[in-house]
Amino acid sequence: MYSETSPILGPARVGAAHLAQALLARPTGEYTPHDVSQIIVPAYHRICSEVGVDPLLAVAQMVHETGNLTSFWAARPQRNPAGIGVNGRRQRERPAQSLTWAFNRPTGWWLMGVSFATWQDDAIPAHVGRLLAYALPIGAGDSAQRHMIALALTYRALPDRVRGSAATLKPLGRAHNPSGLGWASPGTQYGARIAVIANRILQRAPGRVAKDAEDDLLVPPADEADIHA
Numbered sequence: 001m002y003s004e005t006s007p008i009l010g011p012a013r014v015g016a017a018h019l020a021q022a023l024l025a026r027p028t029g030e031y032t033p034h035d036v037s038q039i040i041v042p043a044y045h046r047i048c049s050e051v052g053v054d055p056l057l058a059v060a061q062m063v064h065e066t067g068n069l070t071s072f073w074a075a076r077p078q079r080n081p082a083g084i085g086v087n088g089r090r091q092r093e094r095p096a097q098s099l100t101w102a103f104n105r106p107t108g109w110w111l112m113g114v115s116f117a118t119w120q121d122d123a124i125p126a127h128v129g130r131l132l133a134y135a136l137p138i139g140a141g142d143s144a145q146r147h148m149i150a151l152a153l154t155y156r157a158l159p160d161r162v163r164g165s166a167a168t169l170k171p172l173g174r175a176h177n178p179s180g181l182g183w184a185s186p187g188t189q190y191g192a193r194i195a196v197i198a199n200r201i202l203q204r205a206p207g208r209v210a211k212d213a214e215d216d217l218l219v220p221p222a223d224e225a226d227i228h229a
Contacts, residue, residue, distance in 0.1 A: 002057070002198040004170040004191035008135045010054040014202060016045035019059050022201040029070035036069070043120035047128050051145045053135075057169065058128055060198035072111075078102050079116040079123045083184065083228040084130065085156050086113035100156075114156055126155040134172060134183065137164030169194050173226075184226035 020037035028036055041059065048055035062081045066074035073080040080086065085100055089112035095101045101110045116123035129152025132145050138160060141149070161179045171177040172194075173187020184190045 002060075002169075002195040002202070004195050005168050006054075006057065006195060006198075007168050008054065008057060008131055008166070009052050010057075011052075012045065012049050012055050014056055016042045016055075018204075019045065019056065019201065022204050023059075023063065023068060025204070026068045027070055028068055030075055031069050040069075040119050040124070043124045044128075047120075047124055047148075051128060051132060051148045053128050053131055056198050056201060057194065058131060060194050060201060061131075061172075062127065063197050063201075064194055072104055073102075073113055077115055078113070079119055080113055081119075081123050081127045082130070083226075084114045084126060086111070086228045088112075088227040116155070122155070126152045129153070130156070130158065130183075133158050133163055134166040135164070140164065184228055187226050190226060 017037070020041040023036050023041065024033055031040065044059050044062070045055045048058050062069075065071075065082045066080075072078065073083065073086060090109040092109065094103075095110055098110070100114055101112055102115050103110050114126070116126060125148060129148040129150075132141065133149045133152060136145060136149070159179070159181060162177070162181050165177050165179045166172045166182070169191030171191070172183040173190035174180070174182030174185040175188040176182070176191070177187075182190075
């Protein structure tokens with residue numbers, strides 16, 4: 001079982017098919033079963049396994065951040081899996097430099113955050129590499145891990161003092177991070193909420209379908225209005 005003290009680094013505990021089934025038991029927004037089971041989840045499982053990040057925790061964080069792929073930021077063309085660069089800033093006028101902004105047409109607001117061209121080559125490496133950067137101090141890790149971190153930080157930089165500050169889920173929240181920063185702010189329950197989702201995925205028997213509110217596997221707990229670093 002997972003808890004907020006579970007390490008980010010670790011082997012895969014379930015296969016890609018199990019993860020995909022869990023996500024597909026709930027609405028996934030604009031993403032089809034093919035998108036989830038043949039593109040997004042296999043890429044998470046492969047990339048995480050190659051660099052030693054527990055794939056279940058990375059997917060659980062994505063589920064929490066995106067409402068199981070139903071959020072504005074998860075949708076195309078944003079493809080942002082984990083609130084990367086999403087800090088709550090918004091404005092009506094088009095930004096002078098719009099690469100780190102996205103236009104939400106239904107609301108008429110420009111929202112700050114990073115968008116990604118693809119899931120498998122951009123968004124997921126950026127997410128997994130950023131997790132590695134939180135888990136590993138500067139200079140630590142093998143060559144594959146260091147390469148993934150370097151790639152991720154080309155999409156959005158991370159202050160040096162944050163490197164290695166969150167080997168476990170709990171200090172991903174700023175409230176518990178010794179650097180004074182964090183993935184989510186204040187993030188007082190951030191790691192615990194990821195662990196809840198991870199455990200629900202882990203416990204789901206293959207082929208089981210969510211049927212009622214008591215089987216509410218992948219609807220994230222109530223948000224605490226976290227913003228992101």
